[in-house]
Amino acid sequence: MRSATYDLTISSARADALFASPLQRSDEPSPAQVHQAIAAAVAAFGIRGCAARVAQAYGEHPETAVLRMRWARAAVAGTSGGVRAEPACLLGDRRAHLSCAA
Numbered sequence: 313m314r315s316a317t318y319d320l321t322i323s324s325a326r327a328d329a330l331f332a333s334p335l336q337r338s339d340e341p342s343p344a345q346v347h348q349a350i351a352a353a354v355a356a357f358g359i360r361g362c363a364a365r366v367a368q369a370y371g372e373h374p375e376t377a378v379l380r381m382r383w384a385r386a387a388v389a390g391t392s393g394g395v396r397a398e399p400a401c402l403l404g405d406r407r408a409h410l411s412c413a414a
Contacts, residue, residue: 323388325362329353330384332365337383343391350388 333349335341341349353362369377 323385325359326350326388327381327384328362328366329357329359330387331369331377331381332357332362337380337387341387346387346391 329350330346330353333353335345335349339345357365366377366381369380
């Protein structure tokens with residue numbers, strides 16, 4: 313049986329980081345707050361750590377995880393001018409910037 317692959321793009325990595333952050337939709341965050349929350353989550357957990365937190369949330373609370381991810385993806389799309397399909401940098405350094413060049 314093949315395992316499902318996860319298409320990690322910059323926008324999805326940012327959404328994972330926002331999902332893993334403590335920022336809430338009810339905070340009605342500004343674009344600057346969204347960017348700050350993403351940077352803080354990546355610094356704290358790394359790109360893969362954020363993805364792991366998303367997976368954990370879907371396993372434990374799928375009904376709320378879906379709504380949070382929907383908000384996170386919309387917030388990221390709204391602050392970055394849309395969804396881009398660029399591969400995220402998956403360097404060994406957990407502090408790798410999400411907009412790094414190849």
